[in-house]
Amino acid sequence: MxxxxxxxxxxxxxxxxxxxxxxxxxxxxxxxxxxxxxxxxxxxxxxxxxxxxxxxxxxxxxxxxxxxxxxxxxxxxxxxxxxxDRGSERWRQTGIGAAVAAGILALIAGLYFFVPPVMDRLARAMPWSFEAADRPDLDALAFMIGERCTAERPNEILRGLVGGLLRTAEFPHPITVDVTSSRMVNALTFAGGRIVLLRGLIERARSPNELAAVIGHEIGHVVHRDHTERWMRQNALGAVSILLFGFDGTSTIGQTVFETGLSLSFSRDSEQDADRYALRLLNRLDLDPSGGAEFFERMKAKGNISSLLPDYFSTHPNSDGRAVFFREQGTGTRQALTPEDWLILKRICDRTD
Ligand SMILES: [Zn+2]
The missing domain is CATH 2.30.29 (PH-domain like)
Structure with missing residues (x-):
């Protein structure tokens, strides 16, 4: 033996x-x-x-x-x-499993807290040409948001209003603002500095300053390069979720929740940033922001907000806080247009032929 x-x-x-x-x-x-x-x-x-x-x-x-x-x-x-001891081997493996789980949690937490500011900076450092190449034609968007409203004098007044905001913004690349004929109440920012206001929004707005607040918000999205950032985020998320969940061509619930959770948390930040930006523009131009605050409250009370398209109203669950923010932080006193020009601008989608 x-x-x-x-x-x-x-x-x-x-x-x-x-x-x-x-x-x-x-x-x-x-x-x-x-x-x-x-x-x-x-x-x-x-x-x-x-x-x-x-x-x-x-x-x-x-x-x-x-x-x-x-x-x-x-x-x-x-x-x-x-x-x-077989038990200790199992414990060791459980320990490894726990460590891996903790690592994944730390990675997700890192994505929440670390990636947004980095993405934000990266996006702003990307050359403008990268985004400008994706700028859509209005014709290509017509099936979604209607045709461009072409009434001449109202468009002139709109250009004047936008021009004032843009001069204050001092953004070095072109930004355009058009109105299209959709009756939905919304404003949208597309890649390459294309901002579109929908007719429903123009009709519901009760003062030029309400409109100026919305346009300022959309200019904020352009200046902050939120389009590029969203693009980068979506691609990065795709890569990370493939790492974490594997790629089998089908999306698991965990993966969907993961991606949605992250993109929502990011976009809420950029919405707030865009609001802050809009308010800065209004303050610098000495424009009274209280009209903007009332707009948010009215839209919320009606519950009449299009969620079909992203941005202005559909991504702002908390209109209350927004109204308070504009009212409390605003310092301006002026109206952006004379009452006469405002009435003309509201007819921007009337046919002139
Ligand atoms: Zn927005």
Whole structure:
């Protein structure tokens, strides 16, 4: 009896005296010295009696090392408990699982807190040409938001209003603002500095300053490069979610929740930034912002907001806070247009032919 070894090539039993070290088990056979590291050992758990430890080697799986002496099994237990106690091996794996889960949570938390500001800066550093190439034609958008409203004098007045805001914005690239014939109440910003106000919004607005607040908000999206940022975010999220959830062509619920959660949390930030930007423009131009505040309250009370298209109203769940923000932080006193010009501007979608 005693510890012994089979080399796997022939059935001869080699009696050995194991030398148990911190890194592995060393022993002499007639054919030379061997040193098996614990990391290379595979415990054969079904070997009986269980008090004797039977091992094979990862690279020599026909060989067998049987340790019988109690002192030796105790020493191995101290250096490599996972080889003695199956429970501890399971615990070790559970520990690894927990560590991986914690790592994924940390990564998600990192995405929430770390990626948005980085993306934001990256997006603003991207050349404008990158986004300008994606600027859509109004014709291509007509199926969604109607035709451009062309009444001449109202468009002139609109250009005057927008021009004042843009001069204050001092953005170095062109930004255009058009009105289209859709009756939905919304304002949209497309890539490359294209802002579109829908007819429904013009009709519901009760003062030129309400309109100026909305346009200022959309200019904020352009200046902050929110389009580029959204594009970058969507692509980055795709990559990260493939890493985390694997790619099998179908989207799991976890993945969907993950992506939606992230994109919502980002866009709420850029909406707030756009509001702050709009208010800065109004303040610099000395425009009274209280009209803007009332607009938000009215729209909210009506619950009559198009969620078909993204942006101005559909992405602002909290119109209350917005109204308060404009009222409390606004310092201006002027109206953006004379009452006469405002009435003319409201007829921008009337046919002139
Ligand atoms: Zn917005």
């Amino acid at each position: 005693g510890s012994h070894f089979f080399d796997g090539a022939n059935p001869k039993r080699h009696d050995i005296e194991p030398d148990i070290g911190p890194d592995g088990i060393a022993f002499e056979t007639e054919r030379g010295a061997l040193a098996w590291r614990y990391g290379d050992l595979i415990r054969l758990w079904d070997y009986r009696p269980a008090a004797h430890l039977a091992f094979t080697h990862k690279r020599h799986q026909d060989s067998r090392l049987i340790i019988e002496e109690t002192w030796a099994t105790e020493s191995i237990g101290r250096y490599a408990p996972q080889l003695i």
